[in-house]
Amino acid sequence: xxxxxxxxxxxxxxxxxxxxxxxxxxxxxxxxxxxxxxxxxxxxxxxxxxxxxxxxxxxxxxxxxxxxxxxxxxxxxxxxxxxxxxxxxxxxxxxxxxxxxxxxxxxxxxxxxxxxxxxxxxxxxxxxxxxxxxxxxxxxxxxxxxxxxxxxxxxxxxxxxxxxxxxxxxxxxxxxxxxxxxxxxxxxxxxxxxxxxxxxxxxxxxxxxxxxxxxxxxxxxxxxxxxxxxxxxxxxxxxxxxxxxxxxxxxxxxxxxxxxxxxxxxxxxxxxxxxxxxxxxxxxxxxxxxxxxxxxxxxxxxxxxxxxxxxxxxxxxxxxxxxxxxxxxxxxxxxxxxxxxxxxxxxxxxxxxxxxxxxxxxxxxxxxxxxxxxxxxxxxxxxxxxxxxxxxxxxxxxxxxxxxxxxxxxxxxxxxxxxxxxxx
Amino acid sequence: xxxxxxxxxxxxxxxxxxxxxxxxxxxxxxxxxxxxxxxxxxxxxxxxxxxxxxxxxxxxxxxxxxxxxxxxxxxxxxxxxxxxxxxxxxxxxxxxxxxxxxxxxxxxxxxxxxxxxxxxxxxxxxxxxxxxxxxxxxxxxxxxxxxxxxxxxxxxxxxxxxxxxxxxxxxxxxxxxxxxxxxxxxxxxxxxxxxxxxxxxxxxxxxxxxxxxxxxxxxxxxxxxxxxxxxxxxxxxxxxxxxxxxxxxxxxxxxxxxxxx
Numbered sequence: 001x002x003x004x005x006x007x008x009x010x011x012x013x014x015x016x017x018x019x020x021x022x023x024x025x026x027x028x029x030x031x032x033x034x035x036x037x038x039x040x041x042x043x044x045x046x047x048x049x050x051x052x053x054x055x056x057x058x059x060x061x062x063x064x065x066x067x068x069x070x071x072x073x074x075x076x077x078x079x080x081x082x083x084x085x086x087x088x089x090x091x092x093x094x095x096x097x098x099x100x101x102x103x104x105x106x107x108x109x110x111x112x113x114x115x116x117x118x119x120x121x122x123x124x125x126x127x128x129x130x131x132x133x134x135x136x137x138x139x140x141x142x143x144x145x146x147x148x149x150x151x152x153x154x155x156x157x158x159x160x161x162x163x164x165x166x167x168x169x170x171x172x173x174x175x176x177x178x179x180x181x182x183x184x185x186x187x188x189x190x191x192x193x194x195x196x197x198x199x200x201x202x203x204x205x206x207x208x209x210x211x212x213x214x215x216x217x218x219x220x221x222x223x224x225x226x227x228x229x230x231x232x233x234x235x236x237x238x239x240x241x242x243x244x245x246x247x248x249x250x251x252x253x254x255x256x257x258x259x260x261x262x263x264x265x266x267x268x269x270x271x272x273x274x275x276x277x278x279x280x281x282x283x284x285x286x287x288x289x290x291x292x293x294x295x296x297x298x299x300x301x302x303x304x305x306x307x308x309x310x311x312x313x314x315x316x317x318x319x320x321x322x323x324x325x326x327x328x329x330x331x332x333x334x335x336x337x338x339x340x341x342x343x344x345x346x347x348x349x350x351x352x353x354x355x356x357x358x359x360x361x362x363x364x365x366x367x368x369x370x371x372x373x374x375x376x377x378x379x380x381x382x383x384x385x386x387x388x389x390x391x392x393x394x395x396x397x398x399x400x401x402x403x404x405x406x407x408x409x410x411x412x413x414x415x416x417x418x419x420x421x422x423x424x
Numbered sequence: 425x426x427x428x429x430x431x432x433x434x435x436x437x438x439x440x441x442x443x444x445x446x447x448x449x450x451x452x453x454x455x456x457x458x459x460x461x462x463x464x465x466x467x468x469x470x471x472x473x474x475x476x477x478x479x480x481x482x483x484x485x486x487x488x489x490x491x492x493x494x495x496x497x498x499x500x501x502x503x504x505x506x507x508x509x510x511x512x513x514x515x516x517x518x519x520x521x522x523x524x525x526x527x528x529x530x531x532x533x534x535x536x537x538x539x540x541x542x543x544x545x546x547x548x549x550x551x552x553x554x555x556x557x558x559x560x561x562x563x564x565x566x567x568x569x570x571x572x573x574x575x576x577x578x579x580x581x582x583x584x585x586x587x588x589x590x591x592x593x594x595x596x597x598x599x600x601x602x603x604x605x606x607x608x609x610x611x612x613x614x615x616x617x618x619x620x621x622x623x624x625x626x627x628x629x630x631x632x633x634x635x636x637x638x639x640x641x642x643x644x645x646x647x648x649x650x651x652x653x654x655x656x657x658x659x660x661x662x663x664x665x666x667x668x669x670x671x672x673x674x675x676x677x678x679x680x681x682x683x684x685x
Contacts, residue, residue: 043451049446049447049509052443052444200448203511222514222515223578227576239577241515
């Protein structure tokens with residue numbers, strides 16, 4: 001079997017101690033005809049409805065192979081990150097002064113700081129984005145509030161695994177997540193899955209999860225947040241396709257956008273005062289904020305895993321990002337890497353706009369020390385790897401792997417199946 | 425024929441345009457759904473350039489009309505490429521029949537689903553060369569315009585993105601330097617489509633326009649720079665905290681943005 005080794009030797013020559021990168025490699029491509037069938041199944045059966053973005057085919061025909069012991073270590077780190085975040089979120093929620101530092105809308109801060117009981121959580125799923133760097137594994141962020149990638153991490157990866165006997169997926173996050181939700185909703189429970197209208201990449205996520213929930217015996221309906229009616233804190237549907245109370249809600253809808261809805265929709269119940277369980281948990285938006293690290297020194301929680309894995313993060317007013325190359329900028333509520341700004345990869349005019357925005361609204365931005373991602377050699381050439389490791393209710397549940405030509409993962413990244421091989 | 429077979433007819437392996445065919449409606453084709461009567465094929469295609477002229481056609485027509493005209497264009501040597509990007513109904517069960525006579529969704533997609541099914545047999549009979557120029561099919565009702573959406577309806581309005589289309593470079597690489605926008609009762613493109621067309625225009629593709637309801641030769645089309653042009657707009661704007669207006673603007677319709685991380 002031909003594989004494409006990583007730059008492990010280059011790493012060694014730079015005196016890198018962590019050799020994990022040698023246990024991460026690209027496997028051979030699936031036969032084109034077989035891959036075409038696989039891609040079609042992913043689209044028609046697995047809700048992969050955005051397989052092409054511009055001229056880029058977003059599904060890789062080869063897998064990424066990782067040694068099981070490396071996965072186990074990363075999975076353990078993800079679980080530590082999840083546990084530490086939960087403790088910190090709870091502590092921050094009791095400190096309105098700290099909530100103000102996260103770059104959240106004022107209305108949302110006000111609700112989070114409210115004294116009402118938290119709306120019960122239907123479960124929590126977090127995706128930590130790991131990158132292999134010259135200094136070993138690092139994370140770039142946590143997607144605590146709204147994490148996507150389930151069909152790629154579960155369905156597409158399972159289809160790829162069929163072509164590689166002896167290799168196995170790292171998990172099935174969609175099954176773990178839908179199982180957790182179904183147990184919360186109860187047998188035959190009714191679950192609403194909410195997303196913003198018009199965005200197929202979001203619809204495909206909730207449609208896939210809804211199908212999984214149906215497989216667990218739930219009744220699952222797609223909707224938008226404005227279609228939830230709260231009566232005494234209990235969520236109801238009042239739509240043309242279903243009327244009645246809900247047993248659980250999945251909001252694939254960022255907290256800060258909920259907070260921009262008119263108050264008549266009573267969106268506050270998604271966070272506090274509600275009786276219907278909601279996923280993600282009300283406080284997840286705290287670690288979703290990329291400014292979360294700015295609060296660490298104020299907390300009694302120590303967050304050792306976060307401190308070890310996340311690059312140094314500062315308020316843009318306190319970092320020399322204008323004079324030193326080693327920094328990037330991003331917004332506090334950055335989605336899919338859209339606002340990750342690195343001067344050398346940007347047009348001068350775009351960098352100028354970013355500088356202006358960061359100077360005018362520094363409380364919505366952060367400066368983060370750049371890490372140097374180590375590319376993996378693949379059939380397509382060297383590619384930077386991002387492993388989005390899921391935790392479901394604190395337990396590692398699988399990975400959404402992406403490859404990028406450049407050391408920034410954004411909408412142009414391609415999806416690749418992560419498969420585990422046994423240790424030697 | 426199952427949904428995979430029908431999708432293979434609309435997006436055959438050999439066509440370079442098939443990767444852009446949107447799968448979402450085909451993913452729902454196996455479900456029982458209402459049959460709508462097949463519309464008449466358009467009588468007048470005088471606006472259509474010969475396929476040998478290597479023109480990309482964008483059919484932005486209401487409801488199933490894009491499928492009907494697209495099938496007619498296949499008879500003239502064009503490869504229809506469905507770009508419909510909306511979920512028909514809010515159910516995940518493989519049942520598409522509405523629960524009752526009342527309207528459930530903001531945009532009625534079921535006639536398009538029906539037309540894709542019904543036209544597939546005809547399309548399968550047509551042998552097209554692998555390099556047949558593309559005819560991209562869109563639903564001009566995708567924004568839900570022309571009626572007021574009720575609060576209890578499923579919001580399946582959709583928009584098209586620049587990334588839903590091949591780049592001007594890709595068109596050029598396949599010998600295509602012209603594009604024809606075909607609409608009904610409109611001259612200028614809808615705001616979301618304007619972004620894609622403007623990108624082609626900037627890439628050196630010559631644009632023209634025609635109407636199915638008005639018999640005339642294609643006219644030159646110059647797409648003005650749309651608002652927020654060049655920004656990877658929806659997500660980037662959301663991240664910057666900007667919101668689209670409920671009327672007008674680049675997205676022109678929904679108030680919220682994509683959320684997935």
